[in-house]
Amino acid sequence: MKRFHAFGLVVLLALLALPSAEAQQELGKVSVVVQDEAGKPVPNATVQCVNWDNSFPRTEPLTPREQSTSDDGGRASFDGVTLGQAFVRVISGDLGGWFRVQERKPDFPLVIGVGHSTQVIVRDESGQPVEDVLASADGCIPFGKTDKDGVVTVRNHGIGYTPELYFWKAGYAWESVNLPFNPEKVFVTLKPGVVLEGLVLGPDGQPVPDVDISWNSQRSVRSDAKGAFRFPESAIGSKATLYAGAWNRQPPLNGEVTVTLTAPPMEKVTIAMNLAPTAPEQRRGATIRGRVLNADTDKPVRATILLEHSPAFEWPKKEAVTDETGQFTIEHVEGDRVWLCASAAQPTLYTVGGLVEVDLAKNTAADVTIRMSEGCALRGRVLTAEGTPVPSVQVMFRPMGPYYRAIWTSPEGRFEIPGLDGVGLSYSLSVSDPLQRETTLEVGPMAKGDIRSELELRMPKAVQPATLRGAVVDADGKPMANVNLYFHFQGPPAEPSVLSASSDDLGAFSVPIARSGRVNTSAHKVIQTTPSQHDSIDCPVAEGGVFELTEGINQEVRIVVHTATRRLIECGVVDESGQTVRAEVHILHGQHSDDYVSRDGEGIYRSTQIPKEAYVLEVTAPQYQARILFPGTDFQEDGTKTVVTLKKGPFAYGVSVWEAVTGRPATKEAVASTPLAELIRKRELQYFRAALAKPVVSSVPDGRSVVTPSLPAISKVRVVDAKGKAITRILVESLYVDQKKAALLPPESGAVQPITASDGLYPVPLGSSPGCIVSAPGFARVPLELLPSSPDGVQTLVLEESTTLELTVKRVDGKPAAGIPVSLPQAAWYGLDNTMSAMLMRTDAQGLARFTDIAPGPRIFSVGEFKTDMQAIMPVLKPGEARKVTVQLEERQRSHNPLVLLQIWREAERPQPKYPSQKDDVWEAEIRALPKDSQAALIKTVQESLPILTIPRPETRDPALLLGVASALGNRAVAKDLEGIFLQLPDDATGIPLLSNSRASQVATVITELQGDASVPFFEKCAQDDKRGPNSRLAALLAFGQLHSGKSAEAFARLRDAAYGKPGAPAKKETYTHAERMAESAIMTLCVIPGLSGVAGSGMPTNATVNEDYATGTLWMNNVEIQLCRVGAEWLVSEAHQGPVP
């Protein structure tokens, strides 16, 4: 939408490069001649003419000076127009057009036609139509206002020019939309907006008139005579940097201010201007200094430095040339981030890694190193079939390399493609003529330093193309507008393989016949649903589907297409009171074919991926009765929005689930005539189950069932900062991919949707997909995992101050390691599979990988290649921190680097130590064999990495690895650190003990292995601390059993004796059998002491065994297997595991 598109950039750069843009503007008279397609003058046509300027939408209607009527000779003229910048619209009945008049010659011919019409539907954020929105072409020629349905139509586009459409209404942020593919309809959403007004003041505090003020270095306005300026409405919450520069003044002035737009009324902004450097070229920005080195020889390289503000590198600028030492300096670079590339005098050198990204956040970037390496180059010329050089034709080449490069022939028809990195590859060169006929040339394989010269590409023999004309009509013969036609050539591949055309408002089209052949016709219509998304709708071709084209012969064809083929499902889901329900909608079209239908930010489920075979729509929501909808009866595929009402569950006794769900009678005949009936019938059970207000039933070891009353499903998410303060504006990125990965990477362009809530309570779903990432300016991006329910239906999400992690990866020789994969933790255990799904990014040419806006806390990143040079780093990031970490890649042999050792142990895939011990004898032996300083380094690394044990679900075995190594280290300091970690471990919120497999229990085990009986006081204190959760208290009690000592038995006896009389505790007995004592210990350990109340103390069924030596025993209680060990008269629980689900 308000993207600063490439053309705008060119214009802006041109303006900035000049001493004064105004000085270049020459006002004069623009005269045009309106003609029809036959070249005949068109009199009495309405002609409108303005100065072209697409900075902002026009808010005023056209003035009389901007309007005229063509005379008998089709002429119209306008005075006071900026020459070369005129923008003209012509209307003559159904004919018309839009024309950029950039030439200065008089009587500029404007050939009008029918062109295309597109209907624009403007709505507000709640989906309501917005009336009286002023629509303008390129923001400067108004063409209408929206009606009460929010509809306005732009006509005749594609004749002359297809403008961008701008929409403005007071109180709303302005919007714009492009019209690719001649869409039939376009949907525009206007958000609440606010005008930004301000004043420019000079160093003396006086207003400064006639100053250009730019908005985020993009669009600009000019201050008036009183120094005041005004930007039209922009979205509330958006951030703008306003920059004012007055370079034509003596002395020059400039100033800058950054503002966040708030709800109206908004305070006026003041830009204080100060003395600026004397030349506009030196006005501001960062300085980049660096050098270009030959990566093979480390010698400096003479090269030109190209700079772009985007990694797409579409519009690079030559910014600097290196000196003899390879050094270069680029000053006054604007923006936060730029990309550099070197073009060496020696054509075979290429930039390693393609582009070098430079972060300008600190307003300077020193020591940028661009490395170039020996590659290859191609040179040649393009000739006509007769051998004449062809200038200004684009030469395409494949493989293209890391970024797009446009190569054009010189006036002599010559071209050069330097700096290719495809050593060992073959290149395919191609050129196309205006009819898209292609000539290709294969070159290669290329050797290092190879320059292939004198390559010749001969264009196809020139032909005077014949034209295919025709009309697109529906089955009733009615012309169909905006149908995109594709004529696909049958037979062996040749270029062009397809011809394309689009029908105008009268259904007519024409296309040059580029070659002979039999063609298949396909037809599509386009409806743009959002500025970045469009739906292509198939129009089956009933006539004109296959025919012959012959070069050189004009032809006509009539294409008959079916109209009712727009297949779009749209539905909303509500409950019986009309409240929106968070549902899941699936398209079922086979036993195992189940397509998820995504939901947009407005709660509409929409799909164009509609199967051709029989299908049904399944709508389900927890605690609601599901619905199955049938196309054609329950909903239409034409985009008509269907509102699905779900009844609250459960299904009452006597109600057929089939009937309730499908709306069809519960008879064999109805089932037989229902598509996918077998599938639906099999799903009846889950529909019944899902509709229940299901209580949470959990088992605890003593046989009780803990029945939690049914809790309301999450309906809102409370988003707060670390201090609990509500965050009133959040950014939501809907996801269909791994949330953990997405939370570490920048959001995809256009995927982030801002949402505001004055109380910080946001209704769910936040995004259009099951998963989403939530963030806010200055806060980290956090995956939102919705809980099923909570006591008040609200889930709290805490956003923490964001952190930045910059990894510098160095090669063995200490030089930057470019292209090194940085991956999710699992890559350190399993490597990267074919899909590379675990890879986050590769290091750039400087060996850097940068992660921004990530959440603080312990993190694991895998760096390098699995089984080669991989290391996993485990930094603990603090809120707001910008952490820099250097990873030194190493030869593995004889390395004592702790990170390398840990990785070798990861890759060794050693069997797990014998449970419950975490100790591994092999590690212990290897650690003992290390020199003392290496052991110390390993201890330090392990200590620093221990916080990863607090990550709830790290999805790797790193916690086990760390615990195993910690145990093998035998170091008391590590044990003390582990005690600290034990106290920080998150506890299970449900109150159901996680038994021996909990992280707390694993940590406790290692503490016992390192400390022995010295850990008894620590665990006794933890076990009796009723402020701690049951999980860690249980782990502390299990530690007594693992210690299996007199001291631990005494500690347990003290705790046990103190617990008699507590709710659920068994009564103390005078004498015990082993089974009785074991059962008592189990209940005390697993339930009573950790604080699970209400335990029935007797009469529970148990099954116990005692081994022959009376030292160990096993007890089964309600499917929990409990291992015990005896110390004198005490049976201590050492392990407890949930048995298999029966």
Next chain:
Amino acid sequence: MRGLWYSAVVVAFAGILCAPPCAADYREETLVPPIGWEKQVSPGFEPPVEYTVVYAGAGLEPSLTIKDCAPKWGPDAVRVLIELYRNPEWAGFQERILSGIVLFSTPEVKTFLEEEYAQELKKTDAKKPAQLMVFLSLMRKIDPDRAKQWVDEGLKDSTGPHFQTFVFDLRDRAFQTHNPDVQAQLTQVLNSLPEGELRKALLASIEAMMANQRTEQRTNEPMRVILEKEKGISR
């Protein structure tokens, strides 16, 4: 050998009784009751018998399990369950229905068992010997003499998987009841078995069960016994 029988303790046999419903749960997703069954539920039962059969054991409210509902229904439910058991449209739910029938001990159930047992014995392939064992166990609950008669006849007349079922039933009863007659009968059967897989398996299982019972015996020993013994050793 005989002495070992006297030291035998009870071995849980509930596993076999539980097997049908548990096994059925895993296949629940593929079970489809007849269309419109909800509208044809047998009146007079709350919750309806058919609902508990369809949704039992599926992690729903506890009140929907057959075991919990049976006392509320009373013996009238037997007729409904038997009808469902024999209704081909409910064939997929047979095991689950049977787990409901075995909760009752009525003459109607006895007759049902007699009939189903007779049908089961006629099946020569006998792919589900556990089914025979279920019928046996249930009959033992209602009429132990009749069950004994079934076993005696079975040990005498049956072959193959049916015979094995009767042998293992005898073994289990020997461990459960400590009855010298049953143990003698098992010894006799064991002695009469020719060398082969069945004899080997039977012996191995008897040894395992005896080891188990020795282990479990220790658990019921007063703790003071081992403590005094250990004190004695330390002296």
